Amino acid sequence: MKILTILGSSRKDGNTEFLTSKAIKNIDHTTIRLSDYHIKPITDLRHSKTGFSPVDDDYEKLLEQFLNHDIIIFSTPIYWFGMSGQMKVFIDRWSQYLRDERYDFKRKLSRQKAYVITTGGTDPKLTGLPLIQQFGHIFDFVGMTFEDYIIGQAVKPGEIQADQSALKKAEEWNEYFKNL
Amino acid sequence: MKILTILGSSRKDGNTEFLTSKAIKNIDHTTIRLSDYHIKPITDLRHSKTGFSPVDDDYEKLLEQFLNHDIIIFSTPIYWFGMSGQMKVFIDRWSQYLRDERYDFKRKLSRQKAYVITTGGTDPKLTGLPLIQQFGHIFDFVGMTFEDYIIGQAVKPGEIQADQSALKKAEEWNEYFKNL
Amino acid sequence: MKILTILGSSRKDGNTEFLTSKAIKNIDHTTIRLSDYHIKPITDLRHSKTGFSPVDDDYEKLLEQFLNHDIIIFSTPIYWFGMSGQMKVFIDRWSQYLRDERYDFKRKLSRQKAYVITTGGTDPKLTGLPLIQQFGHIFDFVGMTFEDYIIGQAVKPGEIQADQSALKKAEEWNEYFKNL
Amino acid sequence: MKILTILGSSRKDGNTEFLTSKAIKNIDHTTIRLSDYHIKPITDLRHSKTGFSPVDDDYEKLLEQFLNHDIIIFSTPIYWFGMSGQMKVFIDRWSQYLRDERYDFKRKLSRQKAYVITTGGTDPKLTGLPLIQQFGHIFDFVGMTFEDYIIGQAVKPGEIQADQSALKKAEEWNEYFKNL
Numbered sequence: 001m002k003i004l005t006i007l008g009s010s011r012k013d014g015n016t017e018f019l020t021s022k023a024i025k026n027i028d029h030t031t032i033r034l035s036d037y038h039i040k041p042i043t044d045l046r047h048s049k050t051g052f053s054p055v056d057d058d059y060e061k062l063l064e065q066f067l068n069h070d071i072i073i074f075s076t077p078i079y080w081f082g083m084s085g086q087m088k089v090f091i092d093r094w095s096q097y098l099r100d101e102r103y104d105f106k107r108k109l110s111r112q113k114a115y116v117i118t119t120g121g122t123d124p125k126l127t128g129l130p131l132i133q134q135f136g137h138i139f140d141f142v143g144m145t146f147e148d149y150i151i152g153q154a155v156k157p158g159e160i161q162a163d164q165s166a167l168k169k170a171e172e173w174n175e176y177f178k179n180l
Numbered sequence: 181m182k183i184l185t186i187l188g189s190s191r192k193d194g195n196t197e198f199l200t201s202k203a204i205k206n207i208d209h210t211t212i213r214l215s216d217y218h219i220k221p222i223t224d225l226r227h228s229k230t231g232f233s234p235v236d237d238d239y240e241k242l243l244e245q246f247l248n249h250d251i252i253i254f255s256t257p258i259y260w261f262g263m264s265g266q267m268k269v270f271i272d273r274w275s276q277y278l279r280d281e282r283y284d285f286k287r288k289l290s291r292q293k294a295y296v297i298t299t300g301g302t303d304p305k306l307t308g309l310p311l312i313q314q315f316g317h318i319f320d321f322v323g324m325t326f327e328d329y330i331i332g333q334a335v336k337p338g339e340i341q342a343d344q345s346a347l348k349k350a351e352e353w354n355e356y357f358k359n360l
Numbered sequence: 361m362k363i364l365t366i367l368g369s370s371r372k373d374g375n376t377e378f379l380t381s382k383a384i385k386n387i388d389h390t391t392i393r394l395s396d397y398h399i400k401p402i403t404d405l406r407h408s409k410t411g412f413s414p415v416d417d418d419y420e421k422l423l424e425q426f427l428n429h430d431i432i433i434f435s436t437p438i439y440w441f442g443m444s445g446q447m448k449v450f451i452d453r454w455s456q457y458l459r460d461e462r463y464d465f466k467r468k469l470s471r472q473k474a475y476v477i478t479t480g481g482t483d484p485k486l487t488g489l490p491l492i493q494q495f496g497h498i499f500d501f502v503g504m505t506f507e508d509y510i511i512g513q514a515v516k517p518g519e520i521q522a523d524q525s526a527l528k529k530a531e532e533w534n535e536y537f538k539n540l
Numbered sequence: 541m542k543i544l545t546i547l548g549s550s551r552k553d554g555n556t557e558f559l560t561s562k563a564i565k566n567i568d569h570t571t572i573r574l575s576d577y578h579i580k581p582i583t584d585l586r587h588s589k590t591g592f593s594p595v596d597d598d599y600e601k602l603l604e605q606f607l608n609h610d611i612i613i614f615s616t617p618i619y620w621f622g623m624s625g626q627m628k629v630f631i632d633r634w635s636q637y638l639r640d641e642r643y644d645f646k647r648k649l650s651r652q653k654a655y656v657i658t659t660g661g662t663d664p665k666l667t668g669l670p671l672i673q674q675f676g677h678i679f680d681f682v683g684m685t686f687e688d689y690i691i692g693q694a695v696k697p698g699e700i701q702a703d704q705s706a707l708k709k710a711e712e713w714n715e716y717f718k719n720l
Contacts, residue, residue, distance in 0.1 A: 011224040035223075041265045043215075044191040044257075047337050077224075081317035082262060085221045085272040089265035126676045126686065127317050129669045130310035133493075136666045137261035137307050146666065148705070157227050165688070165712060172705055306496045306506065309489045313673075316486045326486065328525070345508070345532060352525055371584040395583070401625045403575070404551040404617075407697050437584075441677035442622060445581045445629035452625040487677050490670035497621040497667050517587050 001180045003029040004069035008076030008087030010035050015119040015160035019152050020075040022170035023117065027177045030069065032062055034086040042092040052096045059093055067108045071115065071177075072144070074135065078120030078128050083135075091138065098142075110143030115173070119166070121155030148173070181360045183209040184249035188256035188267030190215050195299040195340035199332050200255040202350035203297065207357045210249065212242055214266045222272040232276045239273055247288045251295065251357075252324070254315065258300030258308050263315075271318065278322075290323030295353070299346070301335030328353070361540045363389040364429035368436035368447030370395050375479040375520035379512050380435040382530035383477065387537045390429065392422055394446040402452040412456045419453055427468045431475065431537075432504070434495065438480030438488050443495075451498065458502075470503030475533070479526070481515030508533070541720045543569040544609035548616030548627030550575050555659040555700035559692050560615040562710035563657065567717045570609065572602055574626040582632040592636045599633055607648045611655065611717075612684070614675065618660030622671050631678065638682075650683030655713070659706070661695030688713070 005020050012033075037058040045052045066072070076083040083091075097105045116135050120128055128151045139146040150173075152166035153159075160166065185200050192213075217238040225232045246252070256263040263271075277285045296315050300308055308331045319326040330353075332346035333339075340346065365380050372393075397418040405412045426432070436443040443451075457465045476495050480488055488511045499506040510533075512526035513519075520526065545560050552573075577598040585592045606612070616623040623631075637645045656675050660668055668691045679686040690713075692706035693699075700706065 009224070010222055011227075014224075035221075041215075041269070042190055042259070044189070044194075047191075079222070079272045080268075080274070081314045081321075082268060085265060085269035088260075088262060088268045089221070092259045092265040094260070122317075122321065125688070126673065129673055130313040130317070133310040133666065133669055134261045134314075137302075137310070141261075141302065148665070165709065168708065168712065169705065172708065305508070306493065309493055313486065313489055328485070345529065348528065348532065349525065352528065369584070370582055371587075374584075395581075401575075401629070402550055402619070404549070404554075407551075439582070439632045440628070440634070441674045441681075442628060445625060445632040448620075448622060448628045449581070449625035452619045454620065482677075482681065490673040490677070493670040494621045494674075497662075497670070501621075501662065 001071055002069040003027060003071045003073065003177065004066065005029060005031045005073040005075055006066070006087070006090070007031065007033045007035075008074070008084040008090070010084065010086060014077060014157065015152060015154035016075045016077045016117055018160050019117050019119065019150060019166060019170045020073060022167060023073065023115075023150075023173040024177065025174050027174065030065060032065060034090055037062060039086075039089055039093070041089050042095055044095065046095065046099070052099065055096075062090075063097060063103065067103060067105065069112070071113045073115045073117060075117040078118050078124055078131060081120075081127055082131050083118075094142070106142065112144045113147050114139045114144040115147050116149040117152070117170070118149070119152035119154045119160055121153065124151050124153050181251055182249040183207060183251045183253065183357065184245065185209060185211045185253040185255055186246070186267070186270070187211065187213045188254070188264040188270070190264065190266060194257060194337065195332060195334035196255045196257045196297055198340050199297050199299065199330060199346060199350050200253060202347060203253065203295075203353040204357065205354050207354065210245060212245060214270055217242060219266075219269055219273070221269050222275055224275065226275065226279070232279065235276075242270075243277060243283065247283060247285065249292070251293045253295045253297060255297040258298050258304055258311060261300075261307050262311050263298075274322070286322065292324045293327050294319045294324045295327050296329040297332070297350070298329070299332035299334045299340055301333065304331050304333050361431055362429040363387060363431045363433065363537065364425065365389060365391045365433040365435055366426070366447070366450070367391060367393045367395075368434070368444040368450070370444065370446060374437060374517065375512060375514035376435045376437045376477055378520050379477050379479065379510060379526060379530045380433060382527060383433065383475075383533040384537065385534055387534065390425060392425060394450055397422060399446075399449055399453070401449050402455055404455065406455065406459070412459065415456075422450075423457060423463065427463060427465065429472070431473045433475045433477060435477040438478050438484055438491060441480075441487050442491050443478075454502070466502065472504045473507050474499045474504040475507050476509040477512070477530070478509070479512035479514045479520055481513065484511050484513050541611055542609040543567060543611045543613065543717065544605065545569060545571045545613040545615055546606070546627070546630070547571065547573045547575075548614070548624040548630070550624065550626060554617060554697065555692060555694035556615045556617045556657055558700050559657050559659065559690060559706060559710050560613060562707060563613065563655075563713040564717065565714050567714065570605060572605060574630055577602060579626070579629055579633070581629045582635055584635065586635065586639070592639065595636075602630075603637060603643065607643060607645065609652070611653045613655045613657060615657040618658050618664055618668050618671060621660075621667055622674070623658075634682070646682065652684045653687050654679045654684045655687050656689040657692070657710070658689070659692035659694045659700055661693065664691050664693050
């Protein structure tokens with residue numbers, strides 16, 4: 001089982017990343033930090049005559065990695081009660097590759113297992129629920145299994161260390177991943 | 181009452197835009213089509229020593245317009261069960277300007293009235309609800325009044341014309357705006 | 361197409377009932393006012409050896425009517441951000457009859473079309489959304505088609521008459537039902 | 541800190557009760573099993589001239605206990621993607637006592653801390669979210685602090701013992717309650 005973490009934060013060493021590092025501690029894995037790459041927002045050409053055209057950015061490099069893993073951990077801070085713009089832009093582009101015959105996109109995703117790690121400051125265990133529901137619809141649409149999610153409470157760097165409940169859940173995941 | 185529509189689609193003349201045009205037909209208004217501008221995703225520097233630094237893109241141009249209107253219509257297609265990445269990137273940057281002393285950001289937003297128009301294809305009147313809830317939390321956070329929303333059902337260009345219920349609601353808004 | 365309205369309010373002539381009467385004006389239909397009947401909360405005996413036993417109340421009388429209609433309008437005020445206890449007690453008992461061989465419960469429900477009318481006072485177009493999502497899951501579970509919903513804003517008797525948008529939608533439904 | 545658990549299940553020794561017993565193991569507390577009492581659904585007389593009238597059932601007995609505790613654990617199985625009818629009927633009656641001058645209802649609730657324990661079988665960590673959101677709105681309305689929630693996955697008696705994550709969270713709560 002190959003594990004990939006996709007980090008959607010625009011900040012290094014943030015709270016979401018801390019929780020994620022707990023979950024995959026001492027586990028072989030790949031990390032994609034979206035802010036390290038140039039990814040353009042989708043241009044919706046589904047209904048144009050010519051369909052989608054090649055985009056000059058880093059997306060396809062990431063795509064190969066993405067499709068090549070079995071377990072995907074989507075790690076995003078809660079920005080404005082949703083996933084970060086960076087992660088949304090990444091996911092929006094799926095619409096293009098669902099239709100790209102060079103990739104076996106839909107079949108590959110339908111075999112992946114999805115995990116979500118998110119942190120926020122404004123009562124995230126409630127206000128983060130629409131985001132969890134959104135991920136639920138996304139994974140359902142592509143057939144990924146939504147295994148579990150962690151919602152941590154934290155704003156300033158390091159604050160997540162006070163959310164014992166979130167930390168413990170990340171450790172549980174870590175135990176589970178070790179035994180895969 | 182000055183009306184601004186913010187279009188989050190990556191496609192011109194789409195279904196969301198059609199509904200929006202119904203709502204503001206023959207009404208004086210300003211339109212921002214986000215895909216016409218270069219807007220960078222936020223880099224979260226809230227907790228860095230120096231704070232946010234200037235960003236070389238079109239954001240501040242749009243910001244002046246945004247702050248200068250009383251009624252904001254957020255028009256976004258449902259992409260992956262949420263607002264478009266373009267619109268999310270636009271909203272994420274609010275975090276920067278909430279803290280920018282050159283703008284009276286928070287006070288101005290707290291006087292604005294917000295409307296949301298969105299369309300989607302996969303049972304949007306249910307699967308679009310997390311998006312409406314997210315907008316609810318966003319507007320609540322900045323003190324904007326969430327006046328109303330329209331969720332239309334449509335995927336292909338023109339399909340929205342079959343959603344009589346959404347069209348009628350856009351016409352109701354139009355009547356209301358006329359009498360402001 | 362036989363239409364049934366199920367009224368979950370504990371109060372006669374309330375706002376939800378007013379909207380419902382608009383929707384079915386001059387349309388042949390049956391009405392069940394739940395508060396007119398004695399309905400016991402479910403006793404969950406799914407996992408007992410003997411299974412469910414007969415319950416001494418009015419439920420089965422209502423059940424025959426319920427199963428014998430094609431379009432069901434669930435009309436409930438928003439009580440504490442959910443359906444009324446009366447309506448919840450009515451729906452909970454489905455668990456019993458799903459397993460009762462005397463009724464063709466599951467197959468019949470899977471052919472029904474569901475509509476929801478609800479009204480509330482505390483920002484119902486947002487705080488009523490979990491209720492709509494709950495109905496979505498309920499109908500999905502039994503295979504009913506969730507056709508549409510109306511969320512009206514009103515607390516005191518008669519207030520619904522100020523919610524033009526809800527009234528118009530009820531009239532739209534009325535037009536539609538007339539042409540069935 | 542006086543702890544009260546309110547059990548909404550119609551079944552003894554179910555999965556929700558098992559989780560709850562873990563959370564309050566060796567902790568002094570009071571338990572109300574709603575199915576042991578006769579509680580009538582509310583009759584909404586808020587807008588009648590005479591207001592609410594006395595109801596001949598067990599409610600006021602429970603009410604005194606309810607108001608006399610600091611921490612309330614609402615434990616309900618997920619029935620039809622919501623709280624049990626028994627628990628909904630219990631909460632609906634709050635509308636009556638909010639207005640009853642014999643009780644200091646609103647002030648007392650505004651000092652209480654709320655916890656929710658719920659279990660369900662059909663993907664409860666997603667389909668249970670509207671219920672959590674509903675509780676969020678309820679507690680917000682009366683000013684109770686929504687401390688935390690556990691969503692367990694289980695249908696048949698005993699199945700909850702396989703949900704390690706829910707069990708561990710109940711144990712965390714137990715540690716926390718011990719140190720109050």
